[in-house]
Amino acid sequence: MTNxxxxxxxxxxxxxxxxxxxxxxxxxxxAEVKANTDVSLDVLPGEVHALVGENGAGxxxxxxxxxxxxxxxxxxxxxxxxxxxxGSPAEARNLGIGMVFQDxxxxxxLSVTENMALSLDxxxxxxxxxxxxxxxxxxxxxxxxxxxxxxxxxxxxxxxxRAEILKVLMTGARLVILDEPTSVLAPQEVQxxxxxxxxxxxxxxxxxxxxxxxxxxxxxxxxxxxxRGGVPILEGVKPSDYTDEQLITAMVGHAVPxxxxxxxxxxxxAEHALxxxxxxxxxxxxxxxxxxxxxxxxxxxxVGVAGVAGSGQRELCEVATGLRDVTSGTVKIAGxxxxxxxxxxxxxxxxxPEDPVADSVVTRLTVLEHMPLDGRPFPRRRWGIDWARxxxxxxxxxxxxxxxxxxxxxxxxxxxGGNIQRVILTRELxxxxxxxxxxxPSRGLDISNVRRTQQVLLDRRAGGAGVLxxxxxxxxxxxxxxxxxxxxxxxxxxxxxxxxxxxxxxxxLMLGGVA
Amino acid sequence: MTLTDAPPTAQPEWxxxxxxxxxxxxxxxxxxxxxxxxxxxxxxxxxxxxxxxFGDMWVSTFVRPRSLVEILNTMAPIALAALAVVVPARxxxxxxxxxxxxxxxxxxxxxxxxxxxxxxxxxTVMVLMLLAGIVGGAAWAAIAGMLRxxxxxxxxxxxxxxxxxxxxxxxxxxxxxxxxxxxxQPTSRELVDTxxxxxxxxxxxxxxxxxxxVAAIAVFxxxxxxxxxxxxxxxxxxxxxxxxxxxxxxxxxxxALLVGGALAGIAGMxxxxxxxxxxxxxxxxQIGYIGFxxxxxxxxxxxxxxxxxxxxAALAVAGxxxxxxxxxxxxxxxxxxxxxLIAVLGFTQKxxxxx
Numbered sequence: 001m002t003n004x005x006x007x008x009x010x011x012x013x014x015x016x017x018x019x020x021x022x023x024x025x026x027x028x029x030x031a032e033v034k035a036n037t038d039v040s041l042d043v044l045p046g047e048v049h050a051l052v053g054e055n056g057a058g059x060x061x062x063x064x065x066x067x068x069x070x071x072x073x074x075x076x077x078x079x080x081x082x083x084x085x086x087g088s089p090a091e092a093r094n095l096g097i098g099m100v101f102q103d104x105x106x107x108x109x110l111s112v113t114e115n116m117a118l119s120l121d122x123x124x125x126x127x128x129x130x131x132x133x134x135x136x137x138x139x140x141x142x143x144x145x146x147x148x149x150x151x152x153x154x155x156x157x158x159x160x161x162r163a164e165i166l167k168v169l170m171t172g173a174r175l176v177i178l179d180e181p182t183s184v185l186a187p188q189e190v191q192x193x194x195x196x197x198x199x200x201x202x203x204x205x206x207x208x209x210x211x212x213x214x215x216x217x218x219x220x221x222x223x224x225x226x227x228r229g230g231v232p233i234l235e236g237v238k239p240s241d242y243t244d245e246q247l248i249t250a251m252v253g254h255a256v257p258x259x260x261x262x263x264x265x266x267x268x269x270a271e272h273a274l275x276x277x278x279x280x281x282x283x284x285x286x287x288x289x290x291x292x293x294x295x296x297x298x299x300x301x302x303v304g305v306a307g308v309a310g311s312g313q314r315e316l317c318e319v320a321t322g323l324r325d326v327t328s329g330t331v332k333i334a335g336x337x338x339x340x341x342x343x344x345x346x347x348x349x350x351x352x353p354e355d356p357v358a359d360s361v362v363t364r365l366t367v368l369e370h371m372p373l374d375g376r377p378f379p380r381r382r383w384g385i386d387w388a389r390x391x392x393x394x395x396x397x398x399x400x401x402x403x404x405x406x407x408x409x410x411x412x413x414x415x416x417g418g419n420i421q422r423v424i425l426t427r428e429l430x431x432x433x434x435x436x437x438x439x440x441p442s443r444g445l446d447i448s449n450v451r452r453t454q455q456v457l458l459d460r461r462a463g464g465a466g467v468l469x470x471x472x473x474x475x476x477x478x479x480x481x482x483x484x485x486x487x488x489x490x491x492x493x494x495x496x497x498x499x500x501x502x503x504x505x506x507x508x509l510m511l512g513g514v515a
Numbered sequence: 516m517t518l519t520d521a522p523p524t525a526q527p528e529w530x531x532x533x534x535x536x537x538x539x540x541x542x543x544x545x546x547x548x549x550x551x552x553x554x555x556x557x558x559x560x561x562x563x564x565x566x567x568x569f570g571d572m573w574v575s576t577f578v579r580p581r582s583l584v585e586i587l588n589t590m591a592p593i594a595l596a597a598l599a600v601v602v603p604a605r606x607x608x609x610x611x612x613x614x615x616x617x618x619x620x621x622x623x624x625x626x627x628x629x630x631x632x633x634x635x636x637x638x639t640v641m642v643l644m645l646l647a648g649i650v651g652g653a654a655w656a657a658i659a660g661m662l663r664x665x666x667x668x669x670x671x672x673x674x675x676x677x678x679x680x681x682x683x684x685x686x687x688x689x690x691x692x693x694x695x696x697x698x699x700q701p702t703s704r705e706l707v708d709t710x711x712x713x714x715x716x717x718x719x720x721x722x723x724x725x726x727x728x729v730a731a732i733a734v735f736x737x738x739x740x741x742x743x744x745x746x747x748x749x750x751x752x753x754x755x756x757x758x759x760x761x762x763x764x765x766x767x768x769x770x771a772l773l774v775g776g777a778l779a780g781i782a783g784m785x786x787x788x789x790x791x792x793x794x795x796x797x798x799x800x801q802i803g804y805i806g807f808x809x810x811x812x813x814x815x816x817x818x819x820x821x822x823x824x825x826x827x828a829a830l831a832v833a834g835x836x837x838x839x840x841x842x843x844x845x846x847x848x849x850x851x852x853x854x855x856l857i858a859v860l861g862f863t864q865k866x867x868x869x870x
Contacts, residue, residue, distance in 0.1 A: 341758055362749055383741045
């Protein structure tokens with residue numbers, strides 16, 4: 001039930017804009033965890049407000065309170081200056097609050113129209129044509145190009161996101177909340193999204209956008225609120241009044257050292273850590289996922305792989321570590337054929353998988369029990385495993401790598417994505433290796449751990465490992481890689497050397513354009 | 516605004532722990548009470564008095580001195596058949612084939628016994644029967660294992676179907692080559708007395724229960740403390756993670772099924788050499804399936820399996836008395852068994868824990 005507690009204020013100053021959303025001193029504590037303490041925030045019509053902070057800073061809790069999932073312990077919320085108290089997301093939607101989730105909530109097997117029908121009030125009988133017309137009209141009005149008849153599974157992630165935003169707008173939202181919308185997009189798609197956001201802003205919508213990338217704050221936000229440890233550090237300030245360093249310090253609590261720019265040059269005669277010769281391979285659906293890829297990574301070299309998600313990154317990583325059979329071509333690690341995971345491991349390969357939860361995690365086992373699963377022989381103690389030794393090795397790795405893994409007795413199903421990622425990173429990157437294949441190594445991590453992970457990977461490179469790194473963050477690749485190869489639709493569409501690093505150039509290659 | 520400390524990075528507690536659940540004993544008690552209540556309704560429909568029936572069951576099951584002996588003897592093969600489910604379950608597999616593996620284990624033991632019991636010492640025959648039971652059960656499970664590894668046939672289906680094949684094999688043997696008396700009941704020749712499994716110092720309790728308890732403890736230690744046991748947990752938890760860790764998943768899957776089959780084979784050997792002494796048409800009927808349920812009731816943990824098999828053995832013994840005393844069909848007790856299983860599994864379901 002929506003309880004309208006207060007009455008609309010008599011407009012005292014007709015000139016000032018009335019915020020669509022105003023949150024005043026929201027506090028939410030879960031037992032000992034102070035998820036939000038005295039957080040205030042407002043979004044004006046025609047304004048983009050960025051909400052930034054590290055993992056665990058309280059962004060999700062705040063969004064969930066605004067969207068009616070959680071009830072705040074104290075504080076109040078006003079919509080158009082009317083105090084409301086929300087009991088459910090449905091009430092939030094009725095009041096004009098729309099949420100675009102990070103994991104998009106469309107049904108892949110249905111068309112855009114059918115998906116819309118699921119959330120719009122269309123009555124008991126579906127009239128697809130009328131609805132498609134409505135969608136087309138709305139699509140034109142808001143400048144969101146969406147084909148109503150297309151099946152969602154045939155849309156790119158960017159198109160799905162547009163469909164989702166359109167859906168939210170068609171349900172009558174005036175405040176659109178975007179939860180880390182850019183984390184799944186290619187750079188060009190990010191630009192397209194920002195174009196959409198810009199247009200919505202000029203049409204008077206309020207936008208609340210969650211991100212952890214500063215360049216995005218600078219590109220799109222009128223104001224920014226920084227949360228750390230559930231407490232607002234900066235409240236609705238103009239980003240232009242602050243330097244990057246000041247904003248990062250606000251988020252992290254201390255200055256984060258930049259990556260060292262100077263690095264030892266790659267030894268052009270160094271042994272090949274990984275060499276792929278005209279490798280082709282099929283994906284899980286049987287399609288040709290890799291098309292005659294030739295690629296080498298020398299020891300002491302970090303090769304970055306850029307590409308729109310789903311261009312063959314997963315298959316490339318799996319082929320390189322013996323996890324996926326090739327249909328033609330050869331894969332060698334340090335000169336040895338790597339046809340099975342066992343052979344790849346024995347040749348000195350370690351890998352950080354693209355989807356650690358699905359591919360590397362046994363949810364019922366503890367952090368400690370995951371540590372010996374690096375492919376090396378278990379430390380033995382009679383018939384069993386020498387857990388004491390694994391424990392001390394883990395403590396040592398944890399100290400050395402500094403990724404602060406969760407307590408070793410915790411089971412993996414209790415851990416968040418970022419914590420799981422740190423467990424896998426610590427296990428895979430603590431020992432010497434010939435080849436490191438790291439897919440999205442900093443995914444799910446906050447700024448300080450991202451930096452720490454990048455440093456660890458550079459240390460592995462300095463220690464003589466060849467590193468093949470997949471990333472969706474071009475800035476990260478350009479800061480770290482000795483060379484960037486670009487994957488497009490299963491083949492390498494280009495190779496870029498540091499002198500030519502340029503977002504637009506790489507972006508064009510990612511979309512298959514010629515350099 | 517100043518905040519000097521780093522933000523908390525640990526996962527907040529409220530995400531990891533649910534509500535404090537009632538202690539296990541209370542939940543078990545509530546579950547069994549519910550099952551009895553539902554069963555009472557059925558008894559009333561059958562025109563009997565629930566209190567009388569429960570009273571009879573109690574007396575015949577726990578008061579009569581012979582009953583405990585009977586329960587323990589019934590329990591031994593059930594517990595082993597349950598362990599035959601526990602080990603493959605650790606590797607993420609459903610072994611529904613305990614019944615067939617038990618029968619083939621018994622057939623192998625009987626074959627060895629028929630060939631040797633008249634001239635070898637009894638103890639030697641017992642050891643040979645044990646080995647034959649192990650090999651027979653494991654071989655039967657190996658068929659399902661190979662079907663899974665080579666043709667990706669789900670082992671739940673193949674083990675289940677192989678049960679029927681095993682039963683037909685048994686019938687063939689007792690009707691044709693091993694039939695003792697062509698004019699009488701189709702059975703094999705009875706095991707000679709010296710080769711029958713001994714009882715514990717005149718109590719009437721067979722050696723089978725000792726084997727079952729030792730096996731349960733052994734399975735517990737092997738699963739918990741050996742490298743093999745740990746690898747099975749990894750394969751069972753996430754086979755892809757095991758593959759990526761360089762473990763030989765097919766070997767682990769096959770070995771888990773083989774050990775399961777071997778345990779069921781031992782159950783068959785005990786049923787043959789310790790209880791029935793001859794193969795006949797209803798040999799070891801449903802012990803494999805009851806063991807399967809016992810393993811589920813114990814959530815595939817080896818030591819609780821002993822308790823669960825005790826419960827099922829007691830129900831089986833009580834079922835016999837129901838038939839005799841209360842004039843209820845013997846199948847009635849199967850209904851109670853089912854109620855108890857469903858209620859216990861329902862009430863003791865851990866939140867968020869995958870079965």
